[in-house]
Amino acid sequence: xxDLQALKYVARAREAEEKRLSERRRHVLVLILRxxxxxxxxxxxxxxxxxxxxxxxxxxxxxxxxxLRIVQEFEDGYELKYNRRPKLVKRLVDEVVSGGGGxxxxxxxxxxANGKPVGVRMPSPGDRAPQPPGGVLSGxxxxxxxxxxxxxxxxERGALSAEExxxxxxxxxxxxxxxxxxxxxxVGVQRVGGVNVDGRGPPSPxxxxxxxxxxxxxxxxxxxxxxxxxxxxxxxxxxxxxxxxERRVLKPLPASLQGEMRELGAAITRDIxxxxxxxxxxxxxxxxxxxxxxxxxxxxxxxxPELFTGLLAPWKGLLLYGPPGTGKTMLAKAVAxxxxxxxxxxxxxxxxxxxxxxxxxxxxxLFELARHHAPSTIFLDEVDALMGARGGEGEHEASRRxxxxxxxxxxxxxxxxxxxxxxxxxxLPWELDMAMLRRLEKRIxxxxxxxxxxxxxxxxxxxxxxxxxxxxxxxxxxxxxYSGSDVFLVAKEAAMRPLRRLMTKLEAASCSSSSSKQEEVxxxxxxxxxxxxxxxxxxxxxxxxxxxLGPIExxxxxxALTVSKASAKQYEQKYKLFHxxxxxxxx
Ligand SMILES: Nc1ncnc2c1ncn2[C@@H]1O[C@H](COP(=O)(O)OP(=O)(O)OP(=O)(O)O)[C@@H](O)[C@H]1O
Numbered sequence: 001x002x003d004l005q006a007l008k009y010v011a012r013a014r015e016a017e018e019k020r021l022s023e024r025r026r027h028v029l030v031l032i033l034r035x036x037x038x039x040x041x042x043x044x045x046x047x048x049x050x051x052x053x054x055x056x057x058x059x060x061x062x063x064x065x066x067x068l069r070i071v072q073e074f075e076d077g078y079e080l081k082y083n084r085r086p087k088l089v090k091r092l093v094d095e096v097v098s099g100g101g102g103x104x105x106x107x108x109x110x111x112x113a114n115g116k117p118v119g120v121r122m123p124s125p126g127d128r129a130p131q132p133p134g135g136v137l138s139g140x141x142x143x144x145x146x147x148x149x150x151x152x153x154x155x156e157r158g159a160l161s162a163e164e165x166x167x168x169x170x171x172x173x174x175x176x177x178x179x180x181x182x183x184x185x186x187v188g189v190q191r192v193g194g195v196n197v198d199g200r201g202p203p204s205p206x207x208x209x210x211x212x213x214x215x216x217x218x219x220x221x222x223x224x225x226x227x228x229x230x231x232x233x234x235x236x237x238x239x240x241x242x243x244x245x246e247r248r249v250l251k252p253l254p255a256s257l258q259g260e261m262r263e264l265g266a267a268i269t270r271d272i273x274x275x276x277x278x279x280x281x282x283x284x285x286x287x288x289x290x291x292x293x294x295x296x297x298x299x300x301x302x303x304x305p306e307l308f309t310g311l312l313a314p315w316k317g318l319l320l321y322g323p324p325g326t327g328k329t330m331l332a333k334a335v336a337x338x339x340x341x342x343x344x345x346x347x348x349x350x351x352x353x354x355x356x357x358x359x360x361x362x363x364x365x366l367f368e369l370a371r372h373h374a375p376s377t378i379f380l381d382e383v384d385a386l387m388g389a390r391g392g393e394g395e396h397e398a399s400r401r402x403x404x405x406x407x408x409x410x411x412x413x414x415x416x417x418x419x420x421x422x423x424x425x426x427x428l429p430w431e432l433d434m435a436m437l438r439r440l441e442k443r444i445x446x447x448x449x450x451x452x453x454x455x456x457x458x459x460x461x462x463x464x465x466x467x468x469x470x471x472x473x474x475x476x477x478x479x480x481x482y483s484g485s486d487v488f489l490v491a492k493e494a495a496m497r498p499l500r501r502l503m504t505k506l507e508a509a510s511c512s513s514s515s516s517k518q519e520e521v522x523x524x525x526x527x528x529x530x531x532x533x534x535x536x537x538x539x540x541x542x543x544x545x546x547x548x549l550g551p552i553e554x555x556x557x558x559x560a561l562t563v564s565k566a567s568a569k570q571y572e573q574k575y576k577l578f579h580x581x582x583x584x585x586x587x
Contacts, residue, residue: 254368347381
């Protein structure tokens with residue numbers, strides 16, 4: 001097998017394993033959601049649902065499957081195998097644990113004194129290790145891990161035969177492996193969104209309003225960020241996207257985010273792309289070099305991290321700059337569609353207006369979340385609005401602090417190995433703060449489209465709608481200086497014209513039909529009151545033939561060209577100058 005194939009194989013295997021893990025995590029969450037609803041813990045359901053972006057409308061426990069049944073089957077299977085009931089839950093307060101060598105007092109966890117959150121306890125040597133991946137039932141294979149601890153103690157006392165010794169070593173190795181799967185403290189199911197889900201605490205009666213508990217009819221809206229993800233018409237690629245999204249976002253917020261920071265974290269999570277933006281590289285006409293560079297900078301380092309190390313470590317800050325409407329946002333969306341990263345779509349206004357005064361904290365939380373959900377891309381659209389030159393007249397103190405924080409976070413990224421990229425876009429690159437520009441080390445010029453790219457946009461939009469006489473290549477030449485968005489407007493204007501002609505015909509036809517209807521009704525009503533029955537055209541327009549939408553003619557395109565002008569030409573020179581001075585690549 002060649003090195004390249006081997007790398008591909010490793011990358012694919014890693015992806016498959018990640019996929020399995022994410023699916024299992026998702027299944028557990030769905031089962032918990034179902035359990036909460038079945039037992040009336042509606043507030044807890046709501047919290048978990050919004051935190052995990054899952055709802056029972058989207059996925060439910062399979063028939064005859066619920067958490068209680070799984071636990072019962074596990075207990076029964078365990079008992080059958082080891083002749084005793086498994087211990088599933090341990091009390092954390094003043095519990096007396098009998099270990100191999102005596103009696104030990106477990107301190108109450110999370111009382112504030114030890115700084116640990118409530119309900120989370122650091123592992124101690126006597127703990128039973130968590131089950132390995134593969135589901136609760138597969139965890140039954142092999143003796144319980146506490147056996148490894150006991151064996152170790154006996155071995156230390158020299159009380160083991162050679163064979164027992166070997167077995168003990170195997171058990172220890174197994175424990176080490178199992179420990180690798182130990183859930184980080186924040187993943188504990190004992191507290192979800194600050195709510196106990198261990199069956200204690202009363203269900204909230206008001207939370208039950210509007211909710212049919214069995215077979216859930218959940219009347220409230222799902223969280224905004226999950227809207228659209230539940231559509232029926234998802235294609236395969238959308239499912240892939242959704243799966244990737246869930247793989248990252250189902251992870252609860254990091255435990256380090258507490259109180260106010262947790263709220264900010266939840267707000268930012270809503271800015272993660274939950275729907276597939278569905279922009280493929282091939283949807284973007286031209287800009288071949290920009291596409292290639294983006295792939296090289298973001299896609300490949302994630303796919304082949306082994307190759308992008310040391311000197312070849314990926315760029316962490318990227319800037320797309322160029323005239324408005326040239327496809328910068330499209331490029332970013334293609335990154336979101338095609339790259340397997342969590343995509344934080346951050347508009348300058350999200351950080352500035354919504355969080356006035358809190359922007360600095362928001363930036364910190366944003367980067368923390370991006371690391372938490374890595375590999376991630378933070379897309380900062382209109383980055384000039386966020387990171388204009390500092391120290392300007394009338395600059396607000398809060399804005400200055402936010403900018404400094406952004407720079408600090410960018411520095412942190414550059415130093416770390418976390419696969420987090422900052423992809424930013426601007427129409428006004430010369431207004432960017434110099435320190436920020438320096439940190440956006442890969443600067444990609446997204447220029448006005450050339451003739452070939454304009455022709456491709458026109459063909460994509462108008463192909464099949466135009467009469468064969470329309471010379472699209474000539475139109476492409478005539479639109480020199482137009483941005484992709486300007487070309488789109490020309491195409492739209494041209495396509496509107498046959499529609500207007502059709503509308504005129506339809507209106508005329510419906511006028512003549514209603515006047516003939518009036519005439520008929522009039523004749524009857526003048527004749528006799530009882531004969532005023534509707535005529536053949538009354539009440540519907542069945543006899544009016546529907547004119548067809550004709551093709552776009554050359555005159556339509558000419559007319560469209562006279563009303564849609566190039567909007568972005570005036571700054572072309574300025575972009576070129578900036579590109580020569582600071583840009584690294586043309587497109
Ligand atoms: N290269 C392109 N290929 C196909 N369509 C394009 C291209 N460039 C622009 N367009 C069209 O123009 C529209 C606007 O593009 P986009 O929003 O990506 O531009 P932008 O550079 O981000 O603009 P702004 O800087 O004003 O935000 C797109 O929705 C698309 O219809």
